[in-house]
Amino acid sequence: MNFTETAWNIFNTSIEDYHAYDDVNTLINNTFPKDSLERILYAKNWIDTVQWHLEDIIRDENIDPAEALQLKRRIDSSNQHRTDLVEFIDSWFLKKYENIIPKPAAKLNTETPAWAIDRLSILALKVYHMSLEANRASASDEHRAQCQAKLDVLMAQKEDLCTSIDQLLADIENGDVKMKVYKQMKMYNDESLNPILYQKGQQK
Template identity: 75%
Template sequence: MNFTETAWRVFNQSIADYHIMDDVDTMLQNPFPTESLEHLLYAKNWIDTVQWHLEDIIRDENIDPTEALKLKRAIDSSNQKRTDLVEFIDSWFLTKYKNISPNSDAKINSETPAWAVDRLSILALKVYHMNLEAQRESASDEHRKNCTAKLNTLLEQKKDLSEAINQLLFDIENGSIKMKVYKQMKMYNDESLNPILYQNVKNA
């Protein structure tokens, strides 16, 4: 089983486990050993799955404004956790490939392995939910037909993205692409960088 096959299996296990309770407040119970890559992949997708449903809830036109603000804060926090975990997965890859010397003409990919994996995790959620819509009995035949067509496109995208990720890892392992990671350095959650936040601290 290659890397993306493993990742896809782990992502779908996370999605299935979440939907047992289907509750954004369900606590993560990661079934994989703490030091394993599967543990990181499961945790990554769990964050994505919870955020998917938070994004659904906040779009309720009748939502109470106070509750909407609370959800917005939760989504912001989730985004930060997502970014942190992606960077942690990239650190895992950096450690894995630390003894590989890139070729003199090695190129740099525009996307790190973990950010490509981030896209695969979101794609697993799209496939899961589009499949539900393609089979939803309460929907019209036209709706199910349209969703089936979209599902087929998503599955083709999954095939292409999986191939691209596996190729990227192969190229890193063989020195034709050098892995270089830049931290995201998000500013909006940092009290020393977001003007609204540091002005509030100064005026407190």
């Protein structure tokens, strides 16, 4: 089994585990071995899955404004955790490939392995939920047909993305691609970089 097959299976395990409860307050139960990449991938998708449903909840037009603000704060925090974990996955790959010497003509990729894996995790969620819609008994035939067409596109995208990720990892391993990582440096959660936050602090 290649890397993306393993990752896809882990993502879907996380999604199924979450939907056994379907509650954004459900605590993660990650049974993969400590320090393993599998454990990290499961945790990554769990964050994505919970956030997917938080985004659904906050779009309720009848939501209480105070609850919406709390959810927005929670989503912001989730986004930061998501970014931190993606960067941790890249650190895992940097360690794995630390002894690989890139060839003189090695190319740079537009995104790192972990950010491509991030897209695969989100895609697994899209496939899961679109499949539910394509088979929802209470929906019209037209709705199910439209969702099935979209699901077909998502599955084609999954095949292409998996191939691209596996090719990228192979190219890094054989020295044809140089792995280079930049931190995302998100500013909105940093009290020293977000002017709304640091100006508020100066006014105290």
